[in-house]
Amino acid sequence: MSTAPAVDATRSRVVVVGAGHAAATLVGLLRQAGHTGEIVLLGDELDHPYQRPPLSKKFADGELEQWLRPPEFYQEQLVTIGLGEQVTSIDPAARLVGTSSGAEHAYDVLVLATGARPRPLPVPGADLSGIAGLRTLGDARVLRKWLAEGRRLVIVGGGYIGLEVAAVVRSRGVEAIVLEREERVLARVASAELSAIMTERHTASGTSIRTGVQVVGFEGEGGVRRAVLADGTGIDCDAVLVGVGAVPNDELAAAAGLERGLGGGVVVDELARTSDPAILAIGDVTCRPVPGFDGTRRLESIPSATEQARQAVAAILRTPPPEPETPWFWSDQFDLKLKIAGVVRPGPQVTLRGDPSSGRFALFHHHDGVPVAVESSNASPEFMAGKKWIASGTRVDQGRLMDPTVALRDAVI
Numbered sequence: 001m002s003t004a005p006a007v008d009a010t011r012s013r014v015v016v017v018g019a020g021h022a023a024a025t026l027v028g029l030l031r032q033a034g035h036t037g038e039i040v041l042l043g044d045e046l047d048h049p050y051q052r053p054p055l056s057k058k059f060a061d062g063e064l065e066q067w068l069r070p071p072e073f074y075q076e077q078l079v080t081i082g083l084g085e086q087v088t089s090i091d092p093a094a095r096l097v098g099t100s101s102g103a104e105h106a107y108d109v110l111v112l113a114t115g116a117r118p119r120p121l122p123v124p125g126a127d128l129s130g131i132a133g134l135r136t137l138g139d140a141r142v143l144r145k146w147l148a149e150g151r152r153l154v155i156v157g158g159g160y161i162g163l164e165v166a167a168v169v170r171s172r173g174v175e176a177i178v179l180e181r182e183e184r185v186l187a188r189v190a191s192a193e194l195s196a197i198m199t200e201r202h203t204a205s206g207t208s209i210r211t212g213v214q215v216v217g218f219e220g221e222g223g224v225r226r227a228v229l230a231d232g233t234g235i236d237c238d239a240v241l242v243g244v245g246a247v248p249n250d251e252l253a254a255a256a257g258l259e260r261g262l263g264g265g266v267v268v269d270e271l272a273r274t275s276d277p278a279i280l281a282i283g284d285v286t287c288r289p290v291p292g293f294d295g296t297r298r299l300e301s302i303p304s305a306t307e308q309a310r311q312a313v314a315a316i317l318r319t320p321p322p323e324p325e326t327p328w329f330w331s332d333q334f335d336l337k338l339k340i341a342g343v344v345r346p347g348p349q350v351t352l353r354g355d356p357s358s359g360r361f362a363l364f365h366h367h368d369g370v371p372v373a374v375e376s377s378n379a380s381p382e383f384m385a386g387k388k389w390i391a392s393g394t395r396v397d398q399g400r401l402m403d404p405t406v407a408l409r410d411a412v413i
């Protein structure tokens with residue numbers, strides 16, 4: 001922190017807002033690193049911090065409740081955890097936060113880890129029953145119930161979460177219809193090549209994918225029965241999952257006068273520091289520096305939240321910062337384990353290694369042989385090599401790279 005807390009850093013009083021992935025990771029790492037001061041963790045959900053990735057991948061299997069730490073961990077580590085406790089105000093001058101129950105907590109260091117929430121779809125009928133987003137355990141339980149009832153599901157938005165849900169729904173033989181506004185699925189986050197491969201895979205499984213269509217409303221009596229498109233077409237359904245992205249929960253930060261990015265999110269540096277010297281921010285709520293990318297941007301992934309938790313520990317304890325990590329994340333769809341490193345943007349050349357029809361392949365995005373991103377499926381060695389090459393700026397011979405009989409190390413120039 002640029003302004004030293006009044007007390008010894010290892011004994012500072014840390015208040016963490018939001019009890020999700022970033023927060024639970026942070027408190028564990030802080031204790032591991034020798035922090036002995038008071039830690040207060042305040043989260044507005046009723047559950048102990050849990051894994052969100054299974055919510056869209058495992059909701060049919062009864063493997064939903066995967067705690068990030070055993071619930072007794074917090075007591076053992078002397079972390080005061082307040083569940084169902086929403087932080088409603090921050091007074092940066094007095095270094096105090098106020099909560100929905102009327103409690104006040106003083107801090108030396110405040111960490112905002114409030115995450116993001118599903119982007120709403122502001123169209124007529126969006127409040128009909130049978131329409132939901134997916135962010136919490138409660139949302140996933142609703143989805144599980146719909147699946148058990150065999151409800152024909154419209155998924156608005158062909159992003160990673162929407163496609164993961166479609167894969168599960170189809171694996172249970174239930175109808176799934178994906179409605180995507182852009183001309184291809186995964187348009188914001190994946191290359192055209194990966195979009196095409198995933199479209200083929202989902203279509204083969206029986207999911208109906210319609211791109212270039214805009215949902216302008218929902219209709220039904222007693223519950224949703226139809227999604228209405230801009231051209232007037234009605235798509236019959238018994239339930240709707242809205243998966244059109246997430247918005248950062250940055251209202252508290254805004255009220256506290258913290259700098260925010262143009263598209264929202266609390267602006268932080270490579271040590272998770274905000275524009276207030278006593279306030280850090282980590283996870284989906286941030287707008288952060290990303291290696292290989294000018295300025296700051298929002299990342300929504302577990303590896304990013306974990307990396308920023310490490311950065312926050314270094315900032316709080318004033319220890320050396322961790323090495324910056326090439327951003328990456330994963331997605332599971334059918335038997336495809338996708339792992340993506342780097343930031344996928346339009347422009348670079350793309351080299352394919354492997355055979356998409358086998359499910360094992362990697363798409364290397366590069367500028368004149370220097371990889372800037374890799375999208376891989378069931379191809380951990382390619383993913384690991386690509387991630388390393390992106391970080392080191394290693395030049396790779398694309399002719400050799402595209403030949404799977406040539407060892408990856410022999411493709412390096």
Ligand SMILES: Cc1cc2nc3c(=O)[nH]c(=O)nc-3n(C[C@H](O)[C@H](O)[C@H](O)COP(=O)(O)OP(=O)(O)OC[C@H]3O[C@@H](n4cnc5c(N)ncnc54)[C@H](O)[C@@H]3O)c2cc1C
Binds near residue numbers: 043087
């Ligand atoms: C369905 C789904 C699947 C995903 N799959 C993957 C995946 O496969 N791979 C991957 O890398 N990432 C995945 N992600 C993204 C990943 O889960 C997030 O990046 C990660 O959870 C971010 O952690 P966080 O702590 O910033 O936010 P969260 O985990 O969302 O935690 C924030 C917490 O803060 C609480 N909160 C907000 N405001 C307040 C307040 N004022 N007071 C108190 N509490 C508050 C929120 O309710 C929430 O509990 C997935 C996300 C979802 C929703």
